[in-house]
Amino acid sequence: MFHIKSLELVHWDYWQRIKNIPLDAKIITIAGQNGSGKTTLLDALRTLFGLDCSMGRTYKHYARHSGQQTAWIRSVVDNKAVGRQLSNRPFRSSGFFSDDEVTLFCKIEKNGGDWKRQYLMRPGNIQIEEVNDATDWLGVENYRKRLHNAGLSPAMAKVLALEQGETDKLCEYAPRQLLDLVFQVFGDKEVLDAYDEAKRHQRDTETELKRFESELEASRTNLEGLRLRVVNYHQWEDLHKERRNLLEEVLPSLEYHEAREKAAAGSRALRDARKPMAQADTQLIEKRNALAAQAKALSDAQQQETLLEQEATVLGSRLTQVNARLKPLDSLLEQKERLQKLAADSGADIAEVAAQLDQKEAELARQRQLRDALASRILTEKSTISALQGKSAMPEPDAVRGMRRALRDDGIPHAMLSDIVEVTDPKWQGAVEGVLGGYASVVLLERAKDAAAAYRLAEKERYRHFIVPECIKAPAVKDDSLLSVVRFSAAAPPWLIDQLARIERVDSVEKGFKLHKDAEWITPDAYHRERRGGRSLFVEVSRYRFGTAGRTQRMEALQKSLPALEAQEDAFTLAISRLAYEVGALKARIAGVDAAKELAARQAEFDEALRGTVPLKAERLEVGARLGELQALTKAATVARTRADTTWQNARMSLSEAEAGLRLGHKRQIEQRADHARALLELRRAWRHLPQGWRRPARRASLVAEHQNAHQVDLRVASLEHSLARDDWELDATVIDQHHRLNEQLQGRQTETDERRYQNNRAIEATANARGAYIERLRYTIKTYSKNIKELGELAGIEVHADPVKLENEDVQLSQAGLHVRFKFDGKDQIGMNDGEASGGQQVMKSLVLLIGLLKSEDGSGGFVFIDEPFAHLDIRNIQLVGEFLKNTEAQYLMTTPLTHNTDVYDPSELTLITSKKKKDMPWAQPIFVLQRRVTPAVAV
Numbered sequence: 001m002f003h004i005k006s007l008e009l010v011h012w013d014y015w016q017r018i019k020n021i022p023l024d025a026k027i028i029t030i031a032g033q034n035g036s037g038k039t040t041l042l043d044a045l046r047t048l049f050g051l052d053c054s055m056g057r058t059y060k061h062y063a064r065h066s067g068q069q070t071a072w073i074r075s076v077v078d079n080k081a082v083g084r085q086l087s088n089r090p091f092r093s094s095g096f097f098s099d100d101e102v103t104l105f106c107k108i109e110k111n112g113g114d115w116k117r118q119y120l121m122r123p124g125n126i127q128i129e130e131v132n133d134a135t136d137w138l139g140v141e142n143y144r145k146r147l148h149n150a151g152l153s154p155a156m157a158k159v160l161a162l163e164q165g166e167t168d169k170l171c172e173y174a175p176r177q178l179l180d181l182v183f184q185v186f187g188d189k190e191v192l193d194a195y196d197e198a199k200r201h202q203r204d205t206e207t208e209l210k211r212f213e214s215e216l217e218a219s220r221t222n223l224e225g226l227r228l229r230v231v232n233y234h235q236w237e238d239l240h241k242e243r244r245n246l247l248e249e250v251l252p253s254l255e256y257h258e259a260r261e262k263a264a265a266g267s268r269a270l271r272d273a274r275k276p277m278a279q280a281d282t283q284l285i286e287k288r289n290a291l292a293a294q295a296k297a298l299s300d301a302q303q304q305e306t307l308l309e310q311e312a313t314v315l316g317s318r319l320t321q322v323n324a325r326l327k328p329l330d331s332l333l334e335q336k337e338r339l340q341k342l343a344a345d346s347g348a349d350i351a352e353v354a355a356q357l358d359q360k361e362a363e364l365a366r367q368r369q370l371r372d373a374l375a376s377r378i379l380t381e382k383s384t385i386s387a388l389q390g391k392s393a394m395p396e397p398d399a400v401r402g403m404r405r406a407l408r409d410d411g412i413p414h415a416m417l418s419d420i421v422e423v424t425d426p427k428w429q430g431a432v433e434g435v436l437g438g439y440a441s442v443v444l445l446e447r448a449k450d451a452a453a454a455y456r457l458a459e460k461e462r463y464r465h466f467i468v469p470e471c472i473k474a475p476a477v478k479d480d481s482l483l484s485v486v487r488f489s490a491a492a493p494p495w496l497i498d499q500l501a502r503i504e505r506v507d508s509v510e511k512g513f514k515l516h517k518d519a520e521w522i523t524p525d526a527y528h529r530e531r532r533g534g535r536s537l538f539v540e541v542s543r544y545r546f547g548t549a550g551r552t553q554r555m556e557a558l559q560k561s562l563p564a565l566e567a568q569e570d571a572f573t574l575a576i577s578r579l580a581y582e583v584g585a586l587k588a589r590i591a592g593v594d595a596a597k598e599l600a601a602r603q604a605e606f607d608e609a610l611r612g613t614v615p616l617k618a619e620r621l622e623v624g625a626r627l628g629e630l631q632a633l634t635k636a637a638t639v640a641r642t643r644a645d646t647t648w649q650n651a652r653m654s655l656s657e658a659e660a661g662l663r664l665g666h667k668r669q670i671e672q673r674a675d676h677a678r679a680l681l682e683l684r685r686a687w688r689h690l691p692q693g694w695r696r697p698a699r700r701a702s703l704v705a706e707h708q709n710a711h712q713v714d715l716r717v718a719s720l721e722h723s724l725a726r727d728d729w730e731l732d733a734t735v736i737d738q739h740h741r742l743n744e745q746l747q748g749r750q751t752e753t754d755e756r757r758y759q760n761n762r763a764i765e766a767t768a769n770a771r772g773a774y775i776e777r778l779r780y781t782i783k784t785y786s787k788n789i790k791e792l793g794e795l796a797g798i799e800v801h802a803d804p805v806k807l808e809n810e811d812v813q814l815s816q817a818g819l820h821v822r823f824k825f826d827g828k829d830q831i832g833m834n835d836g837e838a839s840g841g842q843q844v845m846k847s848l849v850l851l852i853g854l855l856k857s858e859d860g861s862g863g864f865v866f867i868d869e870p871f872a873h874l875d876i877r878n879i880q881l882v883g884e885f886l887k888n889t890e891a892q893y894l895m896t897t898p899l900t901h902n903t904d905v906y907d908p909s910e911l912t913l914i915t916s917k918k919k920k921d922m923p924w925a926q927p928i929f930v931l932q933r934r935v936t937p938a939v940a941v
Helices: 038-048 059-065 140-149 154-160 175-185 188-210 212-272 274-345 350-388 398-409 426-439 448-461 494-502 509-513 547-601 603-686 697-707 710-724 735-795 811-816 840-853 876-888
Strands: 004-012 015-022 027-032 070-078 101-111 114-123 414-416 421-423 443-445 486-488 503-505 520-522 527-530 533-536 798-802 821-825 864-868 892-898 911-915 929-932
Touching: 004 038, 004 059, 015 929, 027 038, 038 059, 038 070, 038 101, 038 864, 038 892, 038 911, 059 101, 059 114, 114 140, 175 188, 175 735, 188 212, 188 735, 212 603, 212 697, 212 710, 212 735, 274 603, 350 547, 398 414, 398 448, 421 426, 421 547, 426 494, 426 503, 426 520, 426 527, 426 547, 443 448, 494 503, 697 710, 735 798, 735 840, 798 840, 821 840, 840 864
Parallel strands: 027 892, 027 911, 503 520, 864 892
Antiparallel strands: 004 015, 004 070, 070 101, 101 114, 414 443, 421 486, 520 527, 527 533, 798 821, 911 929
16 A cells, blocks of 8 residues: 655645645654644545545535635655566556656535535646646546555545544444454455355356357347348448439539529510519509598598597596585595594593693604704714715815805815825824814915905805915924824915924823923823813714824714614604604594584584585496496597508508509619529529530430429438438448358357356356365454454553454355454453443553554555544553554554643654644634654664
8 A cells, every 4th residue: 555755735724725744754643732723634635535524524614614716635645666566556557657656636626506526646746736727537436446446445444534532433343343344454355255256256157158048049130130230331322322423413403404494484584574564553543542542531530539539528527527526525524424433432531631642742742853853963974974985075064165165166276174184193093183173174275365365255254264375384203293193285384283293292191291391292082281271172083084094983983873873763763653652542532522512513514415415426427437438439449540540551651662663663674684684694604514415405304304403402412411310320341241250150159158157167166165265364364463453452551362253164154253352451351342341541542452453464564544642541651552563563654642642642753743723813824834853873883
C-alpha cells in the first residue's frame, strides 16, 4: 500500500490555502486546541480517499464554510515498487509504471444549489493550476476502485473511517466480524471469495453445458441471420445505385424538360392575358354600383343608431329627475330608521354618560395632539436621514432657506459655514459641534464686493446670523488647539480661526485646571472654559451638522432612535382608536334620549315621505326597464352600423385597387413580354452543358411517363436517402465469409461441449482440494494475527489470548467461524472483547491492540492509518508503551492530540503539525505550523 507524502488544501473549511503540508514521516502527530481543526484535517484526507467524514459531517459541511464556489484537496503519495519489479507499483492498475510519485486531486464545486465532488489522478508531482482544464475527472465509485487496486481495500477504508471517540469500536465487534476483518486485511477474504466465486462459476458452467445443445440451435439461427444480412447488403447496394442514377441523369433531364414546358406555358399565358383586359371594364361598373348600394345601407344604419341614442338620452334625463325627487324622501326615511335605532339603544343615566363623554373627549384630544407632534418629529427625522443619505436636500430652517434663495436670485456666490467644515478626529467631533453650533448658519461670501448687496438682503429678510465678506485660508496646525482637528475646504472668517486656535484640547476638566488660569480649553464632552467662566456646549449626536463624520454619526443616531419613536406612535394610535370607540358609544347613548322625542314630533313628515316615494319608484322602474331595452337595441344598431361601414370601406378599397390594376395592366403585359424573352435566352445558355441525347423529345417523354416530373424524382431521392439513413443496413461485404466460417465452427461445437464438461468436473474436484489446502493458510493468518496482538499486548502490559478457531473445508462451518479474543489487565481475571467488564481506558487499549495488530503482518504492513486522540484514556506509562510499539511498526500513523495532554504523546512523533483556532476578526484560519524532529547523525565507530 502507498504512503502519504504531502497535502495541500484550498478553501477547505476556514483555511484559505495551505500548500505542501509535509506528511512524509512514519509517525505524525496533529496537535491543537479543541476546535482548532485537527479532525478537520483528518476529514480532508478521508474526503481525498473517498471515505466518509467523522461525526456525521460531510465534505459539503467543510466546503460551505469558506464562502467560495470551489474547494481543492491535493496530495502527493508514493508509487515506489515493492522490490525491483516495476509491475509491483501500487498504482500500476491505473497505468502509472514509471513515476515514483502520484498526485491525487479532489475538486469540490457548487453546482446549482448543491455541492459535487470529483477526483483525478496524475503521475508525478502536479500542481492544482495544471489540471484546471482536465476532462478525465473520476466519479467516487471509479476512484474508490482505483484506490482499492492501489492497496486501500474496503476493510482498510473501514479502519480509516473510525471517528474521534470510536477507537474502542473494534472491541465491540462480534467474533465473526473480527475474523472477517482479519481475513480482509490480510488478503485471505479475497481468496475465499475467489473460491466461492469459482464454485459459483463451476455451477454456472454446469448449467451452461446443459443448455449448450439449445445454444447450438441458436447458433444455427445466427447462421440464418448472416444469410439475411447478405440479402440486406445487396438491397442497400441496389438502392444506392438507383439514387446515384436519379441524381446524376434523370433529375437534370426532367428539370430541363420542365424549364422548356414552363417557357412554353409562359408564351401561352401572355397570349391569353389579353382576354381579362376586356372583362376589367365590366367588373369596374359592377363594383361602382355595389359601392353606391353599400353607402346607402351605411347611411340608414347611422340614422337608426342616432334615433336610439336620442331616445336613450331623453329617458336618462327623466331618470335623473326622478332620482333627484326621490333623494330627499329617502333621506327622511333613513333619518326615521336612525332615530328609531337610537331610541331603542338609549339608557336612563344620561348625566353620568355626559360626564364620561366630556372626560373621554378631552383625553382623546390630548392623545391626538401628542401623536401629531410625534408624527411630525418622525417625518422630520426621516427627511433628515434621506438628506444625509444623499436622496434629497438637507432640511434647513425657513430663515436659512429664504436667505439662500435671496442670495441665489441676486447672483451672489456664497456658502454656509456648515458646508466647509470637516473634523479630522472623531474624538473631538462633539467639541467642534458645541463650539461651532451657533455659527452653522453664518453666510460666507466668495466676493467681498458683494457685502453691501448681501447686507441689504439680510436686512430685508431679517436674517439673524452673521454675513462675513472677508474670509482667509485657514493655516494647517499640528498642536493641541481645537483648530488642529478642524479642516476648512474653503476660506473661513479670521475671527473664527482665532477663536479655534485659542481653545486648547484637554482630556478632562482636571487636566484643564492644570493649565494657566487665563487659558481657554474644552474637553471631548464639550465642556468649555473661557474668560467668562465654564459651561457645557454638549450637542446630541442626532443634531450634528459639521463634516462627513458628523453627518454619518447623526444619520446612525437618527436611525437607531427611529424604531422607538415609531413604536411610541403605534401605541398612541391604539390608544386613540380605543378612546374614539368609547366616545362614539357614549354619544350614541346620549343621542338615543332625544331621538324618541324627535321621532314622535316628525311622524307626520315621515308618513308623507313614505307615501310620496311609491309612485316615484314605480316611474323609476318603468324608465329603467325601457333604458335596458334601448341599451340592447343601441348595441345591435351599433354592430349593424359597424358592419355596414366595414363593408363600404372594403368595397371602396376594392374599387380603388381594380382601377389601379386596370391602369397598370398594359404596362405589366409589356414588362412580362420582355421578361419572357430574357428567360428564353437564359434557358438556352443554362442548359447548354446537357448532352444532346438527353434533350431528345422521345427520351424526355419516356422519363416523364416513368417519373412524372422532377418533384417526384426529388421525393423518390428523399425516400431513398431516408431508407439509406436507417441504422439497420448491412454495409460490410464480408458477411459471406462470416457465414462460411460460422458454418465450420458449428461442426466442432459438439466435441467442444464434451471437452468442457470433462474439464468442469476436473475443476470442481480441484477447487475443493485447493480450498482444503488453503485452510492451512487461514490457520496461519489467525496464528499470525494472534501472535501480533499478543506481542502488542506485552508492549502495553496486557495479557492477550486468542481462542483457537475451528476451520474445516465445509461451507456452513466456514461461514459460522469466529475469532474470540480475551484480555487480562493488571493480573486480574480475563475479560472478553465487549462483555461490559472493562473500563473506558481498557476499551481503548483493547481496540488499539486489535487495530494495530492488523497492520503488523508482512502482507498487511505498510500504508497509513488515522487514529483520532488515541491517548485520551491512557496513563503516562501506557502512552509510552503504545508509542514504542508505533515506532517498531512499518505503517504510517496520523494521530491527533489536544494541547492539554502529557508531552509524552509527542515522543514517538517524527513530525508534529500544530493547528490554531480561527480568530474572530480574521476571515481565514491561521496556517498549520510544522515541527520536525531533528535527526541525530550516526557516529562512525
